[in-house]
Amino acid sequence: MITTRLLADRRGLVFLGILLLLAVALPYCHMGLPETSPFHVPDWVVGLIGKYLCYALLAIALDLVWGYCGILSLGHGAFFALGGYAMGMYLMRQIGPRGQYGDPVLPDFMVFLNWRHLPLTWYGFDFFPYAMLMVLVVPGVLAFVFGWLAFRSRVTGVYLSIITQAMTYALMLAFFRNDMGFGGNNGLTDFKDILGYDITAASTRTVLLVLTIAALALGYLVARFIVTSKLGKVLLGVRDAESRTRFLGYRVEQYKLFVFVVSACMAGVAGALYVPQVGIINPGEFTPANSIEVVIWVAVGGRGTLVGAALGAVLVNLAKTIFTSGIFAPYWLFVLGGLFVVVTLFLPKGVVGTLGQWKARRRPPSEPAKPSKVAEAAAE
């Protein structure tokens, strides 16, 4: 029954199919084909796709809270970055004595700052399962505390957006400090290996990419499961008429808190997968502008469609890659800014939402128009 519910939606099936195809084809084209083959996928493309897919997972996480529960979080970049830092700390500990200063325990920047001992916050991060637990726990706990405070006292709408922005801003200021023990403005970098495998090796990169695809598929299924469940219906109710839902007897804040924490954990996982593929994590990830950009990915793809969020993340970042290199470089901000304006004015439902609407309209009138549940949800 669960499978029928999860897979009833054609769009979702297409999405999962594409992911499966990627998971099979990319490793083959990268590792299996000789470099002379026209279908060979070079290293940098693998890294790029991995990065896009991490962003896609982050976008799905945001769509879960924004598209289905009306919580416009302008701080999801913070959860992403915290997950990334947890992974980064594990990778730093793996460097061991191979650092510039050769200290077997302390990362280079601590040696540089004349620190004698590993700070308490770093304990256990040499142990992979613990680090992976922290990838979920740190963003989750922050989301729980923040959400518990905010939702309980009914901070909603723009107020919530503004304080989530203040949250990521405060974290950014904190992580820029050297004495925080997280590398200050240089962040964490110079990673060597992960679980004993060389992090720059083609095989490791391929495995990371496949893991990212799996995480994205899993994240999609979890989100889809939540929004199609009865709980998801309540979330829609909260989104469309919060006080009415509350008057019907639902504990609105508990629903919101649950979905906010789940979403933060998903964002954390996305960040954790992002760091080994990109090779660095720094406090720049906490800038409010980054978090706002995530919102535009979701808006471009289609708010409240999940698949659309992932698509939007890939499309916008693809455009960014094209526009930030070469002759277009000075115009990227014009493009991004224009995208914000055009999408909000002319494509309020995003690419996927608008396509769905267009298809529904083209259907012959004899057959009663029955837009999918997702499109219904998207239509606010």
Next chain:
Amino acid sequence: MQALLRISGLILLLLLAGVSAALADGAVQSKLATDKYDEIDAGVTALAASGDPQAPAIIAALADGKLSYDPATKGLYYLKGEDLIEGATGNKAGAAPPGLKKVKLNNRVRRAIDAAQGALTLMAPDPATRLSAADAVFKSRDATALPLLEKALAAETDASVRTALERARAAIVFLSPGAAEADRITAAKLIATRGDQDALGLLQSLPDDAPPALRDEAAAGVKSINEGLILWSAAQNLWFGLSLGSVLLLAAIGLAITFGVMGVINMAHGEMVMLGAYTTFVVQQAIRTYAPALFDYSMLLSIPLAFLFAGAVGVLIERTIIRWLYGRPLETLLATWGVSLILQQAVRTLFGPTNQDVGAPAFMTGSFALGGLDITWNRLWIVAFAGLVFAALLFVLRFTRFGLQMRAVTQNRRMASAMGIRTNWVDAMTFGLGSGIAGLAGVALSQIDNVSPNLGTGYIIDSFLVVVFGGVGNLWGTLVGAMTLGIANKLLEPFAGAVLGKIALLVLVILFIQKRPRGLFALKGRAVEQ
């Protein structure tokens, strides 16, 4: 310190030689008009003591190696620019006498010159010079300068310089074991009235073998100075906070209109501030190029221009984008964020990414001391400017026809429309007003911040916090919010440091919003739920 030693040496020399100030000019001059270093040395000292109006000029010329003498007449001449000046009179010499010889310098003469110039400053015609000379004596506490101080005191007419001289004398008496105990106690009292770090250091430097009564007096002085200093430093922090609060108020008050009154989350507000700052820059450039004499008035010209320009851009944004998004605040947030990126990039393309140099007019430079406070003129003007803008805005909202219509549209758009108010026009003008005020903020901020394309982004989060903290839709709330956040920030800084203080403040505001989700001065009633 060294200069003071020279001064004292000079005095001693004067006393020993029994030379009086009434020494004839000619005799002094003839001492300089020689090639014997001993005599030149004595001549410098004598000249400084003579009180001759020409003395500073002659000594300065000697120091620069521009002093010459005529071996025949013993007359002195020096070069001032291209002109040859007659030393005795200060008038231009008609023709240079033949055989002029340069007055020579060696290190000993240079020392004498230093001492002479020190002595001349204590009796310089300019009170400010005398004041700083007296302060220098106070800080050096050099006992040998005492006779010169007495002499300067006797001649002093300016009250504040007199006080400074008396304190300088007290500093010397206080530390000299030979002086009468009563005099030293009086001196301690006088020093304590200075009330600053220097006085504190002086009182604490009393040796242990000093008489007990004197030690008690010094301890009492230390205590009272310490109390005073704590008060002053608190007052200084308060002033910094007030000044930061004014900056926040300027940056946030336009937002209070667009966000608070119209319900539009204008993420491009910071860019309106930036446009105001760039307007100031352009106006200054134009004035520098075409009318440099009017430079000090460039601010006055920038104010209306920045208001009009930023306001016009605001109206344009409202007409093309915002008008389609009323009632959907989250969408206005996204669209205006896009606008802000475009504006930033446009300015970067036009002016380049670097900081632009915006000069300060004369009346905004420098600082003055108010008791123990150090107040810079630019901050003071910004505080005053913020107050003016706030008052003007309050006036517009309350007493003008436009303000009335604006409030009517805010409260009930359809009813206002039915009453014949052109709501579209009011919307555009309101947004323009908010943006124009942001432009005004830009004029002020150009004086204290870097004028760069990123100017606005630094203020946008703070501005939103101020508006949210103060309570949306309430100008007084914005005022209280800005001042509270500004002062709290500056009071936290000494304990936590700038960054941690800021973080603490952000956390406090987040927590505060939990307690009062609608801000300090929340609107009440049915409309709130929307």
